[in-house]
Amino acid sequence: MHVVVATDGSRASLDAARQFQYIADSREITDVTVVAVVSPLATVPFANELAPTTGSGAATELSWRAEADASLAVVAAVFDGWGPRIHRRVRSGSPASEIVALALEVDAGLIALASGSSGLTDRILLGSTAQRVQYSAPCPVLVGRPTRTPFPA
Numbered sequence: 001m002h003v004v005v006a007t008d009g010s011r012a013s014l015d016a017a018r019q020f021q022y023i024a025d026s027r028e029i030t031d032v033t034v035v036a037v038v039s040p041l042a043t044v045p046f047a048n049e050l051a052p053t054t055g056s057g058a059a060t061e062l063s064w065r066a067e068a069d070a071s072l073a074v075v076a077a078v079f080d081g082w083g084p085r086i087h088r089r090v091r092s093g094s095p096a097s098e099i100v101a102l103a104l105e106v107d108a109g110l111i112a113l114a115s116g117s118s119g120l121t122d123r124i125l126l127g128s129t130a131q132r133v134q135y136s137a138p139c140p141v142l143v144g145r146p147t148r149t150p151f152p153a
Helices: 011-023 061-077 095-105 120-124 128-136
Strands: 002-007 031-038 085-092 110-114 141-144
Touching: 002 011, 002 061, 002 095, 011 061, 011 110, 011 141, 031 061, 031 095, 061 085, 085 095, 095 110, 095 128, 110 128, 128 141
Parallel strands: 002 031, 002 110, 031 085, 110 141
Antiparallel strands: none
């Protein structure tokens, strides 16, 4: 089975990747594609909380892509030595649409992502990207919720 693990550069997305790995049976998974989506039309298209920033200072699509790459590397490292082949993808566009499109392209059997990363509404409600992915996904969706105790690194 091919699994798509989405990150938005937040600590919540790293926790969701760890939650997925904790409960998944690596013998049933052939491939894991970790994806970050850059939204060039958003005010802050990619918030990197996981890796050192690129420090370019200029808010350009290239700097956003570099931030996405840096966060992607941190989340992909969760799966190092786990068994399945690990792929990394940075896409540009609407996060929910791009995650679903990638799942269709790779014939994913599962999508794993975080429910939301900040703010009171994200703690109470499912994040809008997670909601949209669940609604449109061609496969089951595992939504990681924040926990009081972190999953093992």
